[in-house]
Amino acid sequence: MTRPGEEASVTSEFVRSYVITGGRSLPAADDLALHTLVTLAPERTPPLGAGPEVMAIWQLCAGGYLSVAEVAGHVGLPVGVARLLLTDLSEQGHLLRRAEPPRAQNVDRATLEKVLNGLQSLIG
Amino acid sequence: MDSNPSSAETAPGSIYVSSAVTNAAKILVVGHFAVGKTTFIGSLSEITPLRTEEKMTQASLHVDDLRGVTDKTTTTVALDFGRLTLSDDLVLYLFGTPGQQRFMQLWEDMARGALGALLLVDPARLEETFPVIDLVERYGLEYAIAVNGFDPGTVYEEAEVREALDLLPDTPVIYCDARDRQSSAHALIALVRHLLTRAA
Numbered sequence A: 001m002t003r004p005g006e007e008a009s010v011t012s013e014f015v016r017s018y019v020i021t022g023g024r025s026l027p028a029a030d031d032l033a034l035h036t037l038v039t040l041a042p043e044r045t046p047p048l049g050a051g052p053e054v055m056a057i058w059q060l061c062a063g064g065y066l067s068v069a070e071v072a073g074h075v076g077l078p079v080g081v082a083r084l085l086l087t088d089l090s091e092q093g094h095l096l097r098r099a100e101p102p103r104a105q106n107v108d109r110a111t112l113e114k115v116l117n118g119l120q121s122l123i124g
Numbered sequence B: 001m002d003s004n005p006s007s008a009e010t011a012p013g014s015i016y017v018s019s020a021v022t023n024a025a026k027i028l029v030v031g032h033f034a035v036g037k038t039t040f041i042g043s044l045s046e047i048t049p050l051r052t053e054e055k056m057t058q059a060s061l062h063v064d065d066l067r068g069v070t071d072k073t074t075t076t077v078a079l080d081f082g083r084l085t086l087s088d089d090l091v092l093y094l095f096g097t098p099g100q101q102r103f104m105q106l107w108e109d110m111a112r113g114a115l116g117a118l119l120l121v122d123p124a125r126l127e128e129t130f131p132v133i134d135l136v137e138r139y140g141l142e143y144a145i146a147v148n149g150f151d152p153g154t155v156y157e158e159a160e161v162r163e164a165l166d167l168l169p170d171t172p173v174i175y176c177d178a179r180d181r182q183s184s185a186h187a188l189i190a191l192v193r194h195l196l197t198r199a200a
Helices: A012-021 A052-061 A068-075 A079-091 A109-122 B037-044 B063-072 B101-111 B123-138 B158-165 B181-198
Strands: A037-040 A095-098 B023-031 B050-055 B076-087 B090-098 B116-121 B143-148 B173-176
Touching: A012 A079, A037 A052, A052 A068, A052 A079, A068 A079, A068 B050, A068 B076, A079 A095, A079 B050, A109 B023, A109 B076, A109 B090, A109 B181, B023 B037, B023 B101, B023 B123, B023 B181, B037 B076, B037 B090, B037 B116, B037 B181, B050 B101, B076 B101, B090 B101, B116 B123, B116 B181, B123 B143, B123 B158, B143 B158, B143 B181, B158 B173, B173 B181
Parallel strands: B023 B090, B023 B116, B116 B143, B143 B173
Antiparallel strands: A037 A095, B050 B076, B076 B090
Protein backbone atom coordinates (compact mmCIF):
# COMPACT_ATOMS: atom_id res chain seq x y z
CA MET A 1 0.00 0.00 0.00
CA THR A 2 1.20 3.47 -0.79
CA ARG A 3 0.87 6.05 1.91
CA PRO A 4 -1.16 9.17 1.10
CA GLY A 5 0.76 11.58 -1.06
CA GLU A 6 3.45 9.08 -1.91
CA GLU A 7 4.31 8.38 -5.49
CA ALA A 8 3.43 4.91 -6.67
CA SER A 9 5.42 3.21 -9.36
CA VAL A 10 4.18 0.48 -11.66
CA THR A 11 3.41 -1.79 -8.79
CA SER A 12 1.77 -5.15 -8.69
CA GLU A 13 -1.18 -3.29 -7.21
CA PHE A 14 -1.54 -1.13 -10.27
CA VAL A 15 -1.33 -4.13 -12.57
CA ARG A 16 -3.81 -5.91 -10.33
CA SER A 17 -6.40 -3.15 -10.79
CA TYR A 18 -5.83 -3.31 -14.51
CA VAL A 19 -6.37 -7.05 -14.61
CA ILE A 20 -9.46 -6.94 -12.37
CA THR A 21 -11.17 -4.38 -14.58
CA GLY A 22 -10.04 -6.02 -17.81
CA GLY A 23 -8.47 -2.70 -18.70
CA ARG A 24 -11.86 -1.02 -18.93
CA SER A 25 -12.44 2.63 -18.08
CA LEU A 26 -13.90 3.14 -14.66
CA PRO A 27 -17.56 4.19 -14.64
CA ALA A 28 -18.54 7.74 -13.74
CA ALA A 29 -19.77 8.50 -10.27
CA ASP A 30 -23.26 9.27 -11.48
CA ASP A 31 -24.15 5.62 -11.69
CA LEU A 32 -23.36 4.34 -8.22
CA ALA A 33 -22.68 7.07 -5.67
CA LEU A 34 -20.24 6.46 -2.83
CA HIS A 35 -23.09 6.32 -0.32
CA THR A 36 -25.58 4.31 -2.36
CA LEU A 37 -26.50 1.21 -0.36
CA VAL A 38 -26.22 -2.17 -2.06
CA THR A 39 -26.90 -5.79 -1.16
CA LEU A 40 -27.12 -9.07 -3.00
CA ALA A 41 -30.54 -9.88 -4.44
CA PRO A 42 -32.07 -13.08 -3.01
CA GLU A 43 -31.51 -16.44 -4.67
CA ARG A 44 -28.82 -15.45 -7.11
CA THR A 45 -25.92 -17.59 -8.26
CA PRO A 46 -22.54 -16.01 -8.94
CA PRO A 47 -21.70 -15.31 -12.59
CA LEU A 48 -19.65 -18.01 -14.32
CA GLY A 49 -15.96 -17.33 -14.21
CA ALA A 50 -16.25 -14.72 -11.47
CA GLY A 51 -12.79 -13.72 -10.27
CA PRO A 52 -11.69 -13.62 -6.64
CA GLU A 53 -12.54 -9.92 -6.31
CA VAL A 54 -16.08 -10.42 -7.62
CA MET A 55 -16.48 -13.41 -5.28
CA ALA A 56 -15.24 -11.34 -2.32
CA ILE A 57 -17.80 -8.64 -3.15
CA TRP A 58 -20.47 -11.29 -3.62
CA GLN A 59 -19.87 -12.85 -0.22
CA LEU A 60 -19.67 -9.49 1.51
CA CYS A 61 -22.87 -8.19 -0.10
CA ALA A 62 -24.76 -11.38 0.74
CA GLY A 63 -24.77 -10.32 4.40
CA GLY A 64 -26.78 -7.11 4.19
CA TYR A 65 -26.72 -3.52 3.00
CA LEU A 66 -23.46 -1.58 2.76
CA SER A 67 -22.54 1.61 0.94
CA VAL A 68 -20.46 1.38 -2.24
CA ALA A 69 -17.55 2.98 -0.35
CA GLU A 70 -17.79 0.42 2.47
CA VAL A 71 -17.75 -2.46 -0.02
CA ALA A 72 -14.54 -1.03 -1.51
CA GLY A 73 -13.01 -0.56 1.94
CA HIS A 74 -13.83 -4.05 3.17
CA VAL A 75 -12.57 -5.87 0.09
CA GLY A 76 -9.53 -3.61 -0.17
CA LEU A 77 -10.11 -2.21 -3.66
CA PRO A 78 -10.03 1.39 -4.87
CA VAL A 79 -13.58 2.75 -5.01
CA GLY A 80 -13.45 3.11 -8.80
CA VAL A 81 -12.59 -0.55 -9.27
CA ALA A 82 -15.17 -1.74 -6.76
CA ARG A 83 -17.79 0.44 -8.41
CA LEU A 84 -17.05 -1.09 -11.81
CA LEU A 85 -17.51 -4.61 -10.45
CA LEU A 86 -20.67 -3.57 -8.58
CA THR A 87 -22.02 -1.95 -11.75
CA ASP A 88 -21.46 -5.25 -13.59
CA LEU A 89 -23.30 -7.17 -10.87
CA SER A 90 -26.10 -4.61 -10.88
CA GLU A 91 -26.51 -4.83 -14.65
CA GLN A 92 -26.69 -8.60 -14.36
CA GLY A 93 -29.54 -8.23 -11.88
CA HIS A 94 -27.60 -9.48 -8.87
CA LEU A 95 -27.82 -6.36 -6.73
CA LEU A 96 -30.53 -4.47 -4.88
CA ARG A 97 -29.86 -0.74 -4.49
CA ARG A 98 -31.19 1.66 -1.92
CA ALA A 99 -30.90 5.31 -0.94
CA GLU A 100 -29.67 6.52 -4.31
CA PRO A 101 -29.11 10.25 -4.20
CA PRO A 102 -30.92 12.44 -6.70
CA ARG A 103 -28.86 13.60 -9.64
CA ALA A 104 -29.55 17.26 -8.98
CA GLN A 105 -27.46 18.92 -6.31
CA ASN A 106 -30.43 20.07 -4.30
CA VAL A 107 -30.52 19.40 -0.63
CA ASP A 108 -33.91 18.68 0.79
CA ARG A 109 -35.03 20.24 4.01
CA ALA A 110 -36.66 17.13 5.41
CA THR A 111 -33.38 15.19 5.22
CA LEU A 112 -31.47 18.04 6.85
CA GLU A 113 -33.96 18.16 9.69
CA LYS A 114 -33.68 14.42 10.24
CA VAL A 115 -29.89 14.67 10.23
CA LEU A 116 -30.03 17.54 12.72
CA ASN A 117 -32.36 15.65 15.06
CA GLY A 118 -30.19 12.57 14.82
CA LEU A 119 -27.01 14.48 15.65
CA GLN A 120 -28.69 16.24 18.56
CA SER A 121 -29.79 12.93 19.99
CA LEU A 122 -26.16 11.74 19.87
CA ILE A 123 -25.03 14.35 22.32
CA GLY A 124 -28.08 13.90 24.51
CA MET B 1 -13.25 -7.71 7.46
CA ASP B 2 -12.77 -6.41 10.92
CA SER B 3 -15.38 -4.20 12.42
CA ASN B 4 -15.91 -2.85 15.82
CA PRO B 5 -19.29 -1.25 16.19
CA SER B 6 -19.10 0.83 19.30
CA SER B 7 -22.58 2.17 19.16
CA ALA B 8 -25.80 0.68 20.44
CA GLU B 9 -27.58 1.42 17.17
CA THR B 10 -25.71 -1.31 15.36
CA ALA B 11 -26.28 -4.99 16.00
CA PRO B 12 -23.27 -6.35 17.86
CA GLY B 13 -20.65 -7.72 15.51
CA SER B 14 -22.43 -6.56 12.39
CA ILE B 15 -20.74 -4.42 9.79
CA TYR B 16 -24.00 -3.94 7.93
CA VAL B 17 -26.46 -1.10 7.81
CA SER B 18 -29.69 -1.95 9.65
CA SER B 19 -32.24 -3.42 7.25
CA ALA B 20 -34.76 -0.69 8.12
CA VAL B 21 -32.49 2.03 6.73
CA THR B 22 -33.82 3.51 3.51
CA ASN B 23 -31.92 6.80 3.42
CA ALA B 24 -28.23 7.57 3.34
CA ALA B 25 -26.94 11.12 3.72
CA LYS B 26 -23.40 12.28 3.15
CA ILE B 27 -21.35 15.10 4.66
CA LEU B 28 -17.78 15.84 3.62
CA VAL B 29 -15.08 16.48 6.19
CA VAL B 30 -12.37 18.31 4.29
CA GLY B 31 -9.19 20.21 5.00
CA HIS B 32 -5.52 20.22 4.24
CA PHE B 33 -3.14 17.36 4.99
CA ALA B 34 -2.92 16.32 8.65
CA VAL B 35 -5.52 18.76 9.91
CA GLY B 36 -7.42 16.06 11.81
CA LYS B 37 -10.00 14.75 9.33
CA THR B 38 -9.41 11.10 10.12
CA THR B 39 -9.51 11.78 13.84
CA PHE B 40 -12.77 13.70 13.46
CA ILE B 41 -14.39 10.90 11.46
CA GLY B 42 -13.08 8.29 13.90
CA SER B 43 -14.49 10.04 16.93
CA LEU B 44 -18.00 9.98 15.45
CA SER B 45 -18.14 6.79 13.40
CA GLU B 46 -19.95 3.74 14.75
CA ILE B 47 -17.86 1.49 12.51
CA THR B 48 -14.10 1.33 12.45
CA PRO B 49 -13.35 4.03 9.89
CA LEU B 50 -12.46 2.60 6.52
CA ARG B 51 -9.84 3.79 4.10
CA THR B 52 -9.41 3.17 0.43
CA GLU B 53 -6.52 4.23 -1.72
CA GLU B 54 -7.72 5.91 -4.88
CA LYS B 55 -5.81 6.05 -8.11
CA MET B 56 -6.22 9.44 -9.63
CA THR B 57 -6.35 8.45 -13.26
CA GLN B 58 -8.58 6.15 -15.26
CA ALA B 59 -7.35 2.58 -15.61
CA SER B 60 -7.75 2.80 -19.35
CA LEU B 61 -4.11 2.54 -20.32
CA HIS B 62 -2.89 0.05 -22.81
CA VAL B 63 -0.42 -2.43 -21.46
CA ASP B 64 2.17 -0.91 -23.77
CA ASP B 65 1.80 2.35 -21.91
CA LEU B 66 2.68 0.96 -18.52
CA ARG B 67 6.29 1.93 -18.96
CA GLY B 68 5.37 5.60 -18.94
CA VAL B 69 3.00 5.26 -16.06
CA THR B 70 5.16 6.88 -13.42
CA ASP B 71 4.64 10.24 -15.04
CA LYS B 72 0.95 10.43 -15.49
CA THR B 73 -0.96 7.96 -13.40
CA THR B 74 0.88 7.48 -10.18
CA THR B 75 -0.88 9.63 -7.65
CA THR B 76 -2.81 7.83 -5.01
CA VAL B 77 -4.85 9.50 -2.34
CA ALA B 78 -6.56 8.15 0.72
CA LEU B 79 -10.28 8.40 1.13
CA ASP B 80 -11.39 7.94 4.73
CA PHE B 81 -14.95 7.42 5.77
CA GLY B 82 -17.16 6.50 8.66
CA ARG B 83 -20.83 5.87 9.36
CA LEU B 84 -23.38 7.02 11.90
CA THR B 85 -26.89 5.65 12.29
CA LEU B 86 -29.05 8.69 13.03
CA SER B 87 -32.50 7.12 13.19
CA ASP B 88 -34.28 3.87 12.35
CA ASP B 89 -34.23 4.65 8.65
CA LEU B 90 -31.34 7.08 8.19
CA VAL B 91 -27.56 6.69 8.14
CA LEU B 92 -25.03 9.46 7.73
CA TYR B 93 -21.71 8.88 5.99
CA LEU B 94 -18.74 11.13 6.67
CA PHE B 95 -16.16 11.25 3.90
CA GLY B 96 -12.77 12.83 4.30
CA THR B 97 -10.05 13.56 1.80
CA PRO B 98 -7.26 16.09 1.36
CA GLY B 99 -8.11 19.18 -0.62
CA GLN B 100 -5.66 19.22 -3.46
CA GLN B 101 -6.68 20.25 -6.92
CA ARG B 102 -5.08 17.24 -8.53
CA PHE B 103 -7.63 15.00 -6.85
CA MET B 104 -10.52 16.47 -8.82
CA GLN B 105 -12.04 13.16 -9.83
CA LEU B 106 -12.34 12.16 -6.24
CA TRP B 107 -13.90 15.50 -5.37
CA GLU B 108 -16.53 15.12 -8.04
CA ASP B 109 -17.34 11.72 -6.64
CA MET B 110 -17.49 12.96 -3.07
CA ALA B 111 -19.51 16.08 -3.83
CA ARG B 112 -22.29 14.27 -5.62
CA GLY B 113 -25.31 14.20 -3.35
CA ALA B 114 -23.43 15.66 -0.38
CA LEU B 115 -25.43 17.79 2.03
CA GLY B 116 -22.49 20.08 2.65
CA ALA B 117 -18.93 20.20 3.90
CA LEU B 118 -17.28 20.76 7.25
CA LEU B 119 -13.97 22.42 6.59
CA LEU B 120 -11.40 21.64 9.27
CA VAL B 121 -8.86 24.36 9.81
CA ASP B 122 -5.58 24.49 11.71
CA PRO B 123 -5.27 28.06 12.98
CA ALA B 124 -1.50 27.94 12.62
CA ARG B 125 -1.73 27.00 8.93
CA LEU B 126 -4.62 29.10 7.68
CA GLU B 127 -3.04 29.68 4.27
CA GLU B 128 -3.23 25.96 3.52
CA THR B 129 -7.00 26.19 3.72
CA PHE B 130 -7.41 28.49 0.69
CA PRO B 131 -7.24 25.76 -1.97
CA VAL B 132 -9.73 23.70 0.00
CA ILE B 133 -12.21 26.58 0.16
CA ASP B 134 -11.78 27.06 -3.59
CA LEU B 135 -12.65 23.44 -4.23
CA VAL B 136 -15.66 23.41 -1.93
CA GLU B 137 -16.99 26.53 -3.59
CA ARG B 138 -16.30 25.21 -7.07
CA TYR B 139 -18.53 22.23 -6.38
CA GLY B 140 -21.28 24.46 -5.03
CA LEU B 141 -21.10 22.99 -1.55
CA GLU B 142 -22.28 24.93 1.46
CA TYR B 143 -19.80 24.76 4.31
CA ALA B 144 -18.92 25.69 7.86
CA ILE B 145 -15.44 26.22 9.29
CA ALA B 146 -14.36 24.09 12.24
CA VAL B 147 -11.16 25.31 13.84
CA ASN B 148 -9.54 22.18 15.23
CA GLY B 149 -7.86 23.25 18.45
CA PHE B 150 -4.64 21.31 18.81
CA ASP B 151 -3.13 23.53 21.38
CA PRO B 152 -5.42 24.90 24.05
CA GLY B 153 -2.84 27.60 24.70
CA THR B 154 -3.31 29.07 21.26
CA VAL B 155 -6.47 31.08 21.10
CA TYR B 156 -7.34 32.55 17.76
CA GLU B 157 -9.96 35.18 17.55
CA GLU B 158 -12.88 34.29 15.34
CA ALA B 159 -12.58 37.66 13.63
CA GLU B 160 -9.00 36.88 12.74
CA VAL B 161 -9.97 33.55 11.14
CA ARG B 162 -12.83 35.21 9.26
CA GLU B 163 -10.64 37.90 7.92
CA ALA B 164 -7.79 35.60 6.98
CA LEU B 165 -10.11 33.22 5.14
CA ASP B 166 -12.29 36.00 3.69
CA LEU B 167 -15.50 34.33 4.85
CA LEU B 168 -19.04 35.48 4.23
CA PRO B 169 -20.60 36.96 7.37
CA ASP B 170 -23.05 34.07 7.78
CA THR B 171 -20.50 31.27 7.33
CA PRO B 172 -20.30 29.59 10.74
CA VAL B 173 -16.94 29.38 12.49
CA ILE B 174 -16.89 26.74 15.24
CA TYR B 175 -14.09 25.62 17.51
CA CYS B 176 -13.81 21.89 17.98
CA ASP B 177 -11.62 19.14 19.32
CA ALA B 178 -11.66 16.42 16.67
CA ARG B 179 -10.68 13.82 19.27
CA ASP B 180 -13.84 14.45 21.24
CA ARG B 181 -17.13 12.91 20.11
CA GLN B 182 -19.37 15.57 21.65
CA SER B 183 -17.28 18.41 20.33
CA SER B 184 -17.22 16.89 16.84
CA ALA B 185 -20.99 16.33 16.94
CA HIS B 186 -21.47 19.99 17.90
CA ALA B 187 -19.46 21.06 14.87
CA LEU B 188 -21.63 18.95 12.57
CA ILE B 189 -24.76 20.33 14.21
CA ALA B 190 -23.59 23.90 13.52
CA LEU B 191 -22.99 22.94 9.88
CA VAL B 192 -26.41 21.32 9.46
CA ARG B 193 -28.16 24.32 11.09
CA HIS B 194 -26.39 26.53 8.57
CA LEU B 195 -27.45 24.22 5.73
CA LEU B 196 -31.04 24.53 6.90
CA THR B 197 -30.90 28.32 6.64
CA ARG B 198 -29.65 27.93 3.07
CA ALA B 199 -32.16 25.27 2.01
CA ALA B 200 -35.24 26.52 0.20
